[in-house]
Amino acid sequence: MPSKQVTNNDNALYTTSNGAPVARPYAAEKIGVHGPLLLQDFHHIDLLAHFNRERIPERVVHAKGAGAHGYFELTHDITDLTSASLFKKIGNRARTTIRFSTVGGESGSADTARDPRGFAIKIRTDDGNLDWVFNNTPVFFLRDPAKFPHFIHTQKRDPQTHLKDADMTWDYFSQNPESIHQILILYSDRGTPDGYHNMHGYSGHTFKFVRDDGEWVYVQVHLRADGGFKTLDSATAGRLAGENPDYGIQKLFEAIENKQYPSWTVYVQTMTPEQAEQFRYNDFPLRPVGKIVLDENPQNYFAEIEQAAFSPSHIVPGIEPSADPVLQSRLFSYPDTHRHRLGVNYQQLPVNAPVVPVANFQRDGAGTFVSQGARPNYQSTISSLTYRSKPYADTEHKHELWAGHARAHLHEITELDFEQPRNLYTKVLSQSDREHLINNIAEALGAVKSTEIKARQLAIFAAVDQGLSDAIAKAIGVPTVQPLVVASADEAVPLKTNVGQTTVKVA
Ligand code: HEM
Structure with missing residues (x-):
């Protein structure tokens, strides 16, 4: 983890970026005492030039947030639902990072603004990173992405008045x-939740949990805060927005420093494809799976939280996206913005890098940390340094037969809404x-x-x-x-997998 890279007591000398010790950090080289500066003073130029490049684009949405590290632990067997390696053995733990956020405000905006909250989770499994990019509400504003x-x-600023x-x-x-x-x-x-960690999280979309034999179910993931969902009334939220705009960041940091580790119980709600065919609202019970605990504050916010890149398309074998159009559009959108925000090698940044080796044909580009050594950059028959492929299960997903003409379809509103x-x-x-x-x-x-x-x-x-x-x-x-x-509910186009029409209890 990046937090282990620097210790407070590593006896570091003050240096330039190439590691050369510098005796006097505040002194710039000049001609005489008052004279003009010298271009040869690399320390000074290095300092200014890096400073000028400190800012990266903030997230286009969810710019303000807070985060921490911890773990996911499997507490219940769900091998009847999925073959994902994370869920193989009760007691299995995986390092996890969570970033909470508001949605509409800039990175300096108030934590207590009325807004949905983002609840983005990166679970480092032994089959790659699983990101759960959730919100604190079970439904969403739209179903046409x-x-x-x-x-x-x-939700943002007017183009003229700003x-x-x-x-x-x-x-x-x-x-x-x-x-x-x-x-x-x-x-x-x-x-207006009371802080970032006193709230539940919901996948909103359904995902598919898939077994090696090809059987699968639709799944909604719910994270229920063990301390309950605490809220603020509007007057308190408004007052805090002025008095302490970083209220949520502070509460999270202090809870962890005081060893009051925030935790959530993870549940799944499942629906078979057959049940989805008749779907209106059934009561699908919550089935416990595991827990998530946050027990470590970041050492460096920028490196470990700002640079974290979560995407619903960062998934692992045993979990697949459903056909929900909003989810499908998100699968593209996040990695695209990560390449813009963090660069093409964003997955190599320490907070994003999987704990398992990455072996593929992606090479080079700005900010390459891991070049994959001498491994061939194509499917080689002559090199011994190649990669192994995961055994391929040739299974069809029943109930997933898509056919039709390409068309721009807009879902109409009905009484069902x-x-x-x-x-x-x-x-x-x-x-x-x-x-x-x-x-x-x-x-x-x-x-x-x-x-x-x-x-x-x-x-x-x-x-x-x-x-x-x-x-x-x-x-x-x-x-x-x-x-x-509006039209009657009978005219609704069923959207079995969609966040706009999911069966969830808000209580
Ligand atoms: C068409 C629908 C959506 C699109 C196109 C979209 C797009 C985006 C983009 C571009 C970001 C910035 C990511 C970054 O800079 O790293 C973002 C952040 C985020 N979105 Fe969405 N979003 C959509 C709907 C949703 C929904 C339905 C949820 C939750 C169920 C969600 C949860 C989040 C969260 C939690 C973040 C913050 C991630 C972080 O902390 O880094 N979004 N979204």
Whole structure:
């Protein structure tokens, strides 16, 4: 681990970047005492030139965050579900790094902002790195991935004013009613967790857990914080945003320093492909798998957390992506942005490098640390220094037969989109949760200038529950509106694998 590279007591001499000792770190070479500087002073030039290149692009989303190291430990047998090596033997442990984040703000923004939280996990298995790039909410804003950059733009700054803009945000939400379930979670107090580590994590998407014989199931992964999901009310979150914008980073760091190690129990929810065929909402129980504990703070934030590169496409044999279009688009997006943010050899950075040897035909490029030595850079028949291939299991995945014409398809909104939000509002939330939700929404929607946007969004709330919509209308002082009219649920195109329509309990 990178944290072991430098110790506090290694007797290091102060040096230039080529390791040459320098006696006086603050002294620049000049002609005389006041004279001009000398170009020959490599120490000085080295220092300035490196300083000028310290910044790398921040993440385009999830720029603000905190992270730590620890381990995953398998506590239950799930070999009936997957042949992944991580899950072979109870007691198996793997080094793990987690980075938590907010989504919309820049790297200096407040930790207590109302936003979903990222929950990105890198588990270093003996079959390569498994990244679980999760959020703290079980659903998502959209199911057509082409909407993602538009949506994110509306959460960020206006191109002209360079301000966050409530009209922009709610213009998007009110035009894209499939976001309603996520909005109700976001504007409940779940939208302002108490620190980064006091919250649950959810895969959102389904993945496939696959056995060597080709049998597979859809899986959602849930991480439940052993200390419970703690939240802040809007007033406290707002106050902390001003008084201590780094509240979440600080709480995580101090918890680990004080040996109050944050931990989560890992569960899976499984659904067979046959069950998916009839899927509406079944109650799929949570099955325990293991635990994750964070017990080590990074020694160096930049090296070990900022440079960490998580991707849903960093998976291992025994786990596969489902056909969820949003997941499929993410499989491309993350490594692409990593190459931009960290360079083509981002997987060689110590925090990202797998603990197993990497043997392939990728060579060279900027920042190559591991050249793979003399191993041939093509499939050689003459070199003894080649690689072994994993035995190939020639199995077909039943229920995975895709055929059709290429088409640009946009999923339409139906009554199905409102069933789970309605259940959340009327059955899951307590009376006080509902009051907070209404106040939190009123604070945000009340800041919108456009009466059209407000009315359009109120119609979406009314399609969830007329009482909810009317209470918000009253709180922001506008007329009540009729529910948005949508097609019946029977016309919904089933999206068995999609984050927008998963069966999850938010409690
Ligand atoms: C079309 C949908 C999505 C796209 C295109 C997308 C794209 C991105 C991109 C480009 C980043 C920056 C990564 C980096 O710089 O390393 C990111 C970060 C992240 N995304 Fe997404 N995202 C999408 C949806 C989601 C969903 C549904 C989840 C969770 C279920 C999620 C969780 C995260 C997390 C946790 C991070 C931060 C990773 C870190 O801490 O380094 N994203 N996303």
